[in-house]
Amino acid sequence: MKPRLVLAGEWLLAILVRAMYLVMRAMGSRFGPAVGAVVARSIGPLTPTHRIALANLRLAFPERDEAWIAATARESWDNLGRTACEYVHLPSIMAGTTPQALGPRLECDAATEALFLQLHGAGRPVLVFGAHLANWELPAVVSHAIAQNSAILYRTPNNRFIAADITAMREPMMGKLIPAGVAAPIRMAEALDAGVNLGMLIDQRFGRGPMVPFFGHPVAANPFMARLAGRFGAPVYGMRAIRLGQGRFRIALEGPFELPRDAGGRVDVTAATALLNQVIEGWVREYPGQWLWMHRRWR
Numbered sequence: 001m002k003p004r005l006v007l008a009g010e011w012l013l014a015i016l017v018r019a020m021y022l023v024m025r026a027m028g029s030r031f032g033p034a035v036g037a038v039v040a041r042s043i044g045p046l047t048p049t050h051r052i053a054l055a056n057l058r059l060a061f062p063e064r065d066e067a068w069i070a071a072t073a074r075e076s077w078d079n080l081g082r083t084a085c086e087y088v089h090l091p092s093i094m095a096g097t098t099p100q101a102l103g104p105r106l107e108c109d110a111a112t113e114a115l116f117l118q119l120h121g122a123g124r125p126v127l128v129f130g131a132h133l134a135n136w137e138l139p140a141v142v143s144h145a146i147a148q149n150s151a152i153l154y155r156t157p158n159n160r161f162i163a164a165d166i167t168a169m170r171e172p173m174m175g176k177l178i179p180a181g182v183a184a185p186i187r188m189a190e191a192l193d194a195g196v197n198l199g200m201l202i203d204q205r206f207g208r209g210p211m212v213p214f215f216g217h218p219v220a221a222n223p224f225m226a227r228l229a230g231r232f233g234a235p236v237y238g239m240r241a242i243r244l245g246q247g248r249f250r251i252a253l254e255g256p257f258e259l260p261r262d263a264g265g266r267v268d269v270t271a272a273t274a275l276l277n278q279v280i281e282g283w284v285r286e287y288p289g290q291w292l293w294m295h296r297r298w299r
Contacts (some may be wrong), residue, residue: 001251010161010162011161013161013265021165024089024284026226029138029247030247032086032089033086035080036082037079037081037082040077040078040280041074044074045073045077049294050131052198052294053077053294054070056298057069057072060215061111061215071289075290076294082243086137089197093135094173097119097142097146099145102146105247106251107248107249108191108251108253119197120146120147120148124195124234126237128150128199129201129202129236129280130202130240131283131284131292132201135249138241138249138251139199139239140152140199142238149175150197150198151177152199153198154177155180156181166173178224189232202222202225203280203297204222204297205219207220208220209221210269214280214281214297222273225276227269230259230267235255236256237253238280239251239254242287242289259271283299
């Protein structure tokens with residue numbers, strides 16, 4: 001149990017965060033994120049975390065010069081600032097979205113639209129992976145808005161008061177929430193047993209996972225998607241948001257992916273995890289400034 005002084009500090013921090021949310025709401029769904037982008041782009045490069053972003057970019061793109069590396073890192077800070085400030089504006093970004101069509105601030109191509117219709121009528125659960133690209137909350141919000149019966153694995157903030165506030169905002173927009181933790185694998189399996197589609201972000205370091213290549217270097221990767229696919233025979237799709245500017249996004253869904261199997265016909269967890277990380281690497285290469293380079297992916 002936490003000491004009272006620690007709890008009091010967490011409560012005060014939560015009050016500050018709530019006040020910031022109120023300010024962001026008052027600024028509007030386009031101006032607020034633009035302000036957040038300016039702040040993050042200005043302050044981020046002054047922090048020790050910026051060195052992590054630069055080191056990661058040099059590792060991933062050794063052929064690029066320092067000017068490109070620096071510009072991409074600033075773009076990543078810009079995206080992070082926008083994403084943080086868009087959190088309270090997700091309902092505005094989603095306005096007009098129905099099970100039949102996306103709203104005016106969202107778009108998708110014909111292939112994604114066909115896949116959405118296919119999943120809607122499939123009558124079986126599917127697995128959907130994502131990455132920390134553009135606004136990484138949007139794929140889950142879109143899935144829920146277009147009536148995909150879904151559950152989302154998410155990481156709970158350490159501050160219990162902030163966690164409660166975020167959960168209260170997320171649940172109406174994302175459907176069933178499964179907090180990461182020791183009970184998460186059981187709850188994910190229960191969701192699939194109940195016929196619920198399951199989504200998760202899999203692009204960050206997972207210390208207990210298999211080592212797979214990512215930008216030509218080994219990383220410890222999250223194997224849950226491959227393990228669940230093998231256990232439940234659920235097809236695996238990838239979904240992402242692409243930032244277009246002016247507060248607009250493109251939603252892209254692709255799959256199902258043919259997962260590698262061993263001699264016995266079972267899903268090869270390590271090889272399948274490597275395949276999904278190759279897909280994410282392709283996404284990042286396409287829009288490198290929209291990925292979260294500040295995370296210690298290679299360690």
